Amino acid sequence: DTEVTQTPKHLVMGMTNKKSLKCEQHMGHRAMYWYKQKAKKPPELMFVYSYEKLSINESVPSRFSPECPNSSLLNLHLHALQPEDSALYLCASSQEPNYGYTFGSGTRLTVV
């Protein structure tokens, strides 16, 4: 298995909703990442987990809450989002960053 699987592919949520994005990889990669990508822009790093511990939080608002239950799973819990949070949320993993990242196909989030 050489894929990163993200679910759901599309999500529409209201500003008072609570939802979660899920990311899964079975490549034994030690690091997992959440990126946010706005239209026609490059991905922006949000969080990095290394060996299941949060190692980087790029000053992301607390309405985004990451969780790494085990070495294969990464969640992003969403609460009280704003319309400007609408974007493509990408998960990635790597065994060694110099080898490059493996990205999932993303969750396209729309906040209404």
Add this chain to the structure above:
Amino acid sequence: GNSVTQMEGPVTLSEEAFLTINCTYTATGYPSLFWYVQYPGEGLQLLLKATKADDKGSNKGFEATYRKETTSFHLEKGSVQVSDSAVYFCALLDNYGQNFVFGPGTRLSVLP
């Protein structure tokens, strides 16, 4: 800080034309360099990489050579196909392996 600059496009070519997408970087030390491709509605895929000066990365007919003297990593392909239409991101990983920086992306459209 580290940064990546690339031509933003859009670049429009006819099928079988020669492709060059310029990428230059600013970084301390000896970063690793990458090209990622994003097809419509999908996540990013690693296209090729180079980890030291004068290395040439290649994949699927695409090539790029790590030029330290000009701090460049230009992407080339001898004969593009309609299926190459996508957004191409140049990226660097600093020599501490902690900071992955993407360029703004170059949108390529190949016409039949």
